[in-house]
Amino acid sequence: MSAQREMKEKNPWHTPVTIITVIGVIAIVALVTVAVLQNRPVLQKYKYGIVLDAGSSHTALYIYEWPAEKDNNTGRAEQKYVCKVKGKGISSYANTPVKAGESLNECMQEAKMQVPTKRHHETPLYLGATAGMRLLNMENSSASDKVFQAVEKALQRFPFSYQGARILSGQEEGAFGWVTVNYLDDRLKQGLETTGALDLGGASTQISFVSKNYDISESPSNSVTFRLYGNDYNLYTHSFLCYGKDQVLRMALAHQTKSGPGTILDPCFHPGYLELKDYSLLYDSPCVSDRKPQNATGTFNHSGAGNFKQCQEVVKKVFNFTSCKYSRCSFNGVFQPPLQGPFGAFSAYYYVMDFLKLTDATMPLKDVKEKLANYCATPWNEIVKQHPEVPIKYLAEYCFSGTYIITLLTDGYNFTSESYSNINFIKKIKNSDAGWTLGYMLNLTNMIPAEAPDSPPLPHAGYVTIITISALILFVLFILSLRFICPSFQKTPHIV
Numbered sequence: 181m182s183a184q185r186e187m188k189e190k191n192p193w194h195t196p197v198t199i200i201t202v203i204g205v206i207a208i209v210a211l212v213t214v215a216v217l218q219n220r221p222v223l224q225k226y227k228y229g230i231v232l233d234a235g236s237s238h239t240a241l242y243i244y245e246w247p248a249e250k251d252n253n254t255g256r257a258e259q260k261y262v263c264k265v266k267g268k269g270i271s272s273y274a275n276t277p278v279k280a281g282e283s284l285n286e287c288m289q290e291a292k293m294q295v296p297t298k299r300h301h302e303t304p305l306y307l308g309a310t311a312g313m314r315l316l317n318m319e320n321s322s323a324s325d326k327v328f329q330a331v332e333k334a335l336q337r338f339p340f341s342y343q344g345a346r347i348l349s350g351q352e353e354g355a356f357g358w359v360t361v362n363y364l365d366d367r368l369k370q371g372l373e374t375t376g377a378l379d380l381g382g383a384s385t386q387i388s389f390v391s392k393n394y395d396i397s398e399s400p401s402n403s404v405t406f407r408l409y410g411n412d413y414n415l416y417t418h419s420f421l422c423y424g425k426d427q428v429l430r431m432a433l434a435h436q437t438k439s440g441p442g443t444i445l446d447p448c449f450h451p452g453y454l455e456l457k458d459y460s461l462l463y464d465s466p467c468v469s470d471r472k473p474q475n476a477t478g479t480f481n482h483s484g485a486g487n488f489k490q491c492q493e494v495v496k497k498v499f500n501f502t503s504c505k506y507s508r509c510s511f512n513g514v515f516q517p518p519l520q521g522p523f524g525a526f527s528a529y530y531y532v533m534d535f536l537k538l539t540d541a542t543m544p545l546k547d548v549k550e551k552l553a554n555y556c557a558t559p560w561n562e563i564v565k566q567h568p569e570v571p572i573k574y575l576a577e578y579c580f581s582g583t584y585i586i587t588l589l590t591d592g593y594n595f596t597s598e599s600y601s602n603i604n605f606i607k608k609i610k611n612s613d614a615g616w617t618l619g620y621m622l623n624l625t626n627m628i629p630a631e632a633p634d635s636p637p638l639p640h641a642g643y644v645t646i647i648t649i650s651a652l653i654l655f656v657l658f659i660l661s662l663r664f665i666c667p668s669f670q671k672t673p674h675i676v
């Protein structure tokens with residue numbers, strides 16, 4: 181008997197206090213576990229959207245994904261996948277429209293693999309065409325219609341939710357590029373100062389920014405207003421058709437060859453560069469067709485002189501700075517309010533400045549020009565030797581393109597030596613490409629709410645912390661109260 185009693189006293193599991201304590205601990209652990217599990221975000225399921233960017237030089241397919249239960253709230257849509265369509269842009273298939281549709285098949289097959297099968301039918305699919313198709317539509321609207329018919333037919337064969345193919349206006353292209361940049365930077369949701377967007381394509385270029393001193397009434401056609409996450413934005417945007425880098429090169433060449441076939445010594449190409457080029461190809465665009473000289477039939481010799489300053493003079497000739505009926509203009513009589521804030525420059529701005537190693541925002545403008553001048557003056561055979569991996573077409577044009585970019589930014593848009601440092605040359609923001617496609621999809625799927633979404637009073641971590649601390653306090657209070665209710669709890673076990 182006494183041995184049994186001794187065991188009871190030694191074994192704390194047998195006291196009522198201990199039993200209550202254990203039950204208390206279990207209850208508290210259960211409480212905290214429920215708090216953690218119940219409020220933990222469920223395993224993410226994603227939704228998808230596909231946008232085809234049918235540009236002047238090529239088409240790219242983008243797949244975006246976002247957490248399924250948060251699509252118009254806190255989850256952010258991100259680029260999951262990009263597929264570059266082989267071949268040229270859809271506008272180049274004006275004479276063989278069926279091939280425009282066929283060209284998309286490979287990337288569309290890839291998209292089928294990338295999006296989970298059970299999401300296929302609910303995944304919206306959009307195609308937006310930009311300046312290449314704008315030009316084709318101006319030149320030959322029935323050819324443009326046929327290209328769209330072929331593209332529609334090809335896209336509708338896939339199991340996605342096809343939402344149509346259309347030409348974006350220049351204003352949409354500019355505004356959606358601005359939305360993309362600021363959405364990815366989280367500037368819209370947080371109501372921060374926005375970043376302007378500079379987009380350089382092959383056939384058009386866009387500038388979009390918010391300026392405090394922008395009076396809409398001065399040029400209503402340049403204004404786009406948005407209400408996003410509870411903030412109002414009055415965006416200035418302008419798209420210059422024919423001022424993409426490929427069309428400007430045509431204009432510059434057309435200007436230099438206006439006296440008819442022969443040889444031109446082009447300061448925008450490297451010394452030693454020589455190509456026989458086709459006149460009819462050069463003038464095959466509404467951007468230059470009215471400049472075609474009467475005797476321009478055959479070919480011309482395009483040779484390089486490699487002189488940055490002279491190249492700038494040639495490039496400046498494609499701008500008209502003489503007339504402006506507004507308080508201020510950029511060029512060609514287009515209104516532009518005072519530049520404001522940081523800018524993100526993407527697409528060809530990035531390709532070119534990245535190749536030239538001129539993306540460093542801290543590099544003063546005069547150094548940029550100096551480096552460009554040295555690069556342009558480098559003989560063509562050296563350039564080819566230094567960059568065996570770069571396609572010759574791109575390689576030949578970097579001197580011209582770099583000079584055009586600097587001239588467009590400074591003489592065209594009026595960036596000064598000081599404000600030039602506000603320009604960041606960017607390709608991606610947080611793994612998503614900068615461009616109009618994401619902004620376009622966000623708009624069409626209503627994924628950016630006009631009003632700020634209601635947020636839960638506490639974030640998940642805060643909620644769990646409070647529950648845990650409260651449980652611990654309760655536990656301590658419970659133990660302390662036991663000392664009063666059950667005095668034996670205070671005493672050390674008395675061994676008989």
Ligand SMILES: Nc1nc2c(ncn2[C@@H]2O[C@H](COP(=O)(O)OP(=O)(O)O)[C@@H](O)[C@H]2O)c(=O)[nH]1
Pocket residue numbers: 234235236237238269310311312380381382383384424425426527528531532535574
């Ligand atoms: N250097 C270089 N140029 C590119 C690359 N991709 C496209 N480009 C050129 O950059 C310009 C703009 O291309 P993109 O942004 O696709 O514009 P879009 O085709 O007009 O929509 C065109 O002149 C293209 O030929 C690239 O990877 N490297």
